[in-house]
Every structure is written in structure tokens, then in C-alpha cells.
Amino acid sequence: MAAATITVPQSDMPLSANLRGKVGMWCLIIAESAIFSIFVVAYLYYAGKSLSGPTPAQVLDVPYFTSICLFSSSLTILLAEKALHHGNVKRFGVFWFLTIALGVIFLIGTGREWYRLIYQDGLTISTNLFGTTFYSLVGLHAFHVTVGLIGLTVIWLFTLFGAVKQEHSERINVFAMYWHFVDAIWVVVLSVVYFITR
DSSP: OOOOOOOOOOOOOOOOHHHHHHHHHHHHHHHHHHHHHHHHHHHHHHTTOOSSSOOHHHHOOOOHHHHHHHHHHHHHHHHHHHHHHTTOHHHHHHHHHHHHHHHHHHHHHHHHHHHHHHHTSOOOTTTOHHHHHHHHHHHHHHHHHHHHHHHHHHHHHHHHTTOOOGGGHHHHHHHHHHHHHHHHHHHHHHIIIIIIOO
């Protein structure tokens, strides 16, 4: 009696490295969005519940300039992505550096704001509920900007040494997703902290 042969259908092709990268970045973005949501809800919940000053209306100024810089960095990183996709590595490096510069300006602005709030207005993380939630939420965002800037700088240094080529454009796009996420989160933080609850 002949042995029966069982044919097992082949599974779909495995995910490409680029697709895996995008899926991984989307998972990270979703997880980080959940964390930011918790901090935003906490900020909204405790807004106006501080028993002592200073209050947001007394000490917060809308950071228009630094916000414009951060939002502009989404445009420069997009232009960098397009340049690399078309094989123009030099143009990519210029726009990538501009993205870093705009991010650094944003962080410097945040640092200056915190210096003023702490040393001139007396608002620290332990002053009141507003101080605690403000520094937690804005600090969480500043931390993500810092992480993004470290990644941007590493990629830019690789570019300077000729290690970034056109074939790396998909990987660069995956990292750029993180920077766009950082910018999008700032829209929420800016709206909640400096407009809605001020």
C-alpha cells in the first residue's frame, strides 16, 4: 500500500524588513500614544484644582516661536525623505540637519521656559498640582524630543561619513515616523496646556 502524501500549503511570504520596521514603529507609536493619553487625562483632571498658586493663567505664555520651529521640522524631515528617495544624499543631509536644528531650538525654548517658571515664578514640580502635572506632561514630550534628536544626530553623522545611501530610504522613513509622532503629540500638548486649560 503506497503511503499517502500530504501537501501542506505554503504560508504567505514573510514580512519584508521594511514592512516589519513600519509595523514595529506603529506599535511603538500606539503604545506611546496610550502613555501620553494617561498624562493628558491627568492634566485635564487636575486642571484648576490647585489650592495655591501660581496658576497656568498667571505664568504660562504660549510658545509660538518654538512650536512653529517644531512643526516646521516635520516639513524639513519630509523634504529630507524625498531627497534620499530620489538619490540626492547631499540634499538629504542638509534637510536632515535643519530638522535637528529646529528640534534643538524647540528644546532650548522649553529649557528657557522651565528656567523662568522655576526661578522667576516659583513653579516647581512640587509647588502644586498644576506644577506636578505640567512638568510631567511637558517633560514627557521633551524626553521624546530628546530621544528623537539623538536618533536624528546619529543618522546625520552616518550621512556625513557616507554610510547613508538611497537604498536606506525606507529605513529612514520608518525613523521619520517617530519624529512626525513627536510633532503630532505636541499639537495635543500645546492645545491642552496652553489653550484649553489656561
